[in-house]
Amino acid sequence: MISHPGILTALGLSVFFHTTYAVIKYRQELKLSQESFESLPASLAVELFLAIILSSTGALLLTSPMKSINMPKKGKSMDNGTLRMDFMSFNNRSKALPLDIPPLN
Template sequence: MRVGAGGLLALSGLAGLVYTTIAVIHYRQVLKLSQEEFEALPAIILVKLLISTVLAVLGAYIMAGPLKVVIMPPKGRSMDIGSQRIDFISFNMRSRAMPLDIPPLQES
């Protein structure tokens, strides 16, 4: 199986995300050992996270390929008419069993 440029970008982005996750866990453990309060992540970890996310999204975008045009049939049943919508039909049937002449509540 051949892996293209998109696959390599996505794989490197995911590997970077895993590495960044491990770096955050390590940073939190160091803070616990030194008994310091967690305020924010270091800038270098945030930059690595941003780069890894961009690589993963770009790789997924390249792997998806070009968009395809949706062609509807010129005549015949459209998708809205053609679908059976079983849930809607059963809801419609149950609503017919409700009485329409409900007497008002009487106060005591």
């Protein structure tokens, strides 16, 4: 069964496709009469705005409510809460290298 938001979305998309068809037809009429295209007629602009509002409202109402993200406390350890990557220091073998290495020629 189709829900009310689904009907709104389908109606908005059908109005959008109708507006697209009407704009294409309008442009063809302008080409036949050899006039330049300046802007859309007001009726097509209103129809396009109505299509955007209908389809956006339907799409927003179709989505389910957002759920909060909760991390289970089981997997947490004391180290995860106090882990600070900025204060980590790494001891490796680079300390054994001489500081003044001559460049290769």
